[in-house]
Amino acid sequence: MSEPLARAPRNAWILLLLISVASFTVAEYLGERHVAIAIIMLIAGIKAGIVLFRFMDLGEAPRGIRVYFLLWTAVCSGVPIGLWWLASA
Amino acid sequence: MPPSPRPEAHPAGNPRRRTRTPAIWIFLALDCASFGLFFQVFMVERLDQAALFDASARQLDARLGFANACILITSSWLVAWATRTGMAGRVAEARRLLWTALAVGALFGVVKIWEYAEKISEGITVAANDFFVFYFALTGLHLLHYLAGMVLLAILATGPARAGDAAENLARYKVWLTGGGLYWHMVDLLWIFIFSLLYLVGA
Numbered sequence: 001m002s003e004p005l006a007r008a009p010r011n012a013w014i015l016l017l018l019i020s021v022a023s024f025t026v027a028e029y030l031g032e033r034h035v036a037i038a039i040i041m042l043i044a045g046i047k048a049g050i051v052l053f054r055f056m057d058l059g060e061a062p063r064g065i066r067v068y069f070l071l072w073t074a075v076c077s078g079v080p081i082g083l084w085w086l087a088s089a
Numbered sequence: 090m091p092p093s094p095r096p097e098a099h100p101a102g103n104p105r106r107r108t109r110t111p112a113i114w115i116f117l118a119l120d121c122a123s124f125g126l127f128f129q130v131f132m133v134e135r136l137d138q139a140a141l142f143d144a145s146a147r148q149l150d151a152r153l154g155f156a157n158a159c160i161l162i163t164s165s166w167l168v169a170w171a172t173r174t175g176m177a178g179r180v181a182e183a184r185r186l187l188w189t190a191l192a193v194g195a196l197f198g199v200v201k202i203w204e205y206a207e208k209i210s211e212g213i214t215v216a217a218n219d220f221f222v223f224y225f226a227l228t229g230l231h232l233l234h235y236l237a238g239m240v241l242l243a244i245l246a247t248g249p250a251r252a253g254d255a256a257e258n259l260a261r262y263k264v265w266l267t268g269g270g271l272y273w274h275m276v277d278l279l280w281i282f283i284f285s286l287l288y289l290v291g292a
Contacts, residue, residue, distance in 0.1 A: 009173070013166035017159060024155045027289035037290055044285040048278055055169040056274045065114045069121070076125050076282050080132045080290070087136040 012054035019043055034088065038081050045077030113268040117275050124279050128286055131223045138219060145220035146291020153204045154288035157197050158280060164194040165277035172270040176263055180248055187246035194239055201232060227283050238276045241269045
């Protein structure tokens with residue numbers, strides 16, 4: 001295996017594992033519920049972005065597909081945060 | 090009448106094959122849309138029955154969800170690596186990586202079966218309450234996608250067809266490797282949100 005080929009996905013893999021640990025820790029130990037949920041869903045959005053761009057090479061996909069998946073990620077992570085905050089307001 | 094211009098040669102051989110990668114993207118987009126809708130319906134129901142959903146979510150073992158997240162991330166990374174290696178023409182190495190991805194990915198199924206068995210032994214089934222309807226429906230639907238992905242990875246790990254034109258077979262293999270890889274990453278992508286919504290939000 002040549003290093004340059006493996007480097008990009010390997011860095012992304014390590015980053016994904018680290019932020020998964022962060023997300024799990026926030027869920028288990030952060031007492032402030034609203035903040036915890038916002039952080040959990042934001043981290044989920046960031047993880048999805050890493051998978052999309054570093055593993056799936058979304059940057060090389062047609063523009064419409066790129067826009068669609070960015071919106072999908074924003075909706076999947078943003079709407080639960082918004083709904084939670086609205087319900088508790 | 091002058092002959093119509095021939096389409097330009099494509100690295101994959103047949104120009105019609107160029108449409109296959111966008112086609113897999115469209116399939117993934119539609120599949121993700123249905124899951125996305127499911128996530129939002131779950132969240133609305135969750136807010137409507139907050140106490141019940143919180144109590145039920147606490148019955149899930151977030152460590153198992155976390156283990157499965159790490160398993161899928163690792164398997165997805167191996168597939169991304171295999172795809173890059175395969176596209177560079179190093180098929181034997183790509184196949185080894187795919188077998189490794191398959192072995193790591195199999196652990197997800199083991200953990201999932203363990204988790205389902207644990208829940209059922211505790212008397213928690215799809216009929217328990219609304220939270221567990223969503224739990225079994227979301228994780229069950231994801232499990233079906235996972236199983237299809239495992240079959241696809243196993244087929245890809247066997248390598249390109251041996252009969253016929255080797256160059257043509259390799260070109261076809263690269264197209265399937267890209268598509269199969271994208272599908273497996275989607276399985277990982279969906280678990281990121283399922284894990285966060287079901288296991289972490291209520292933890």
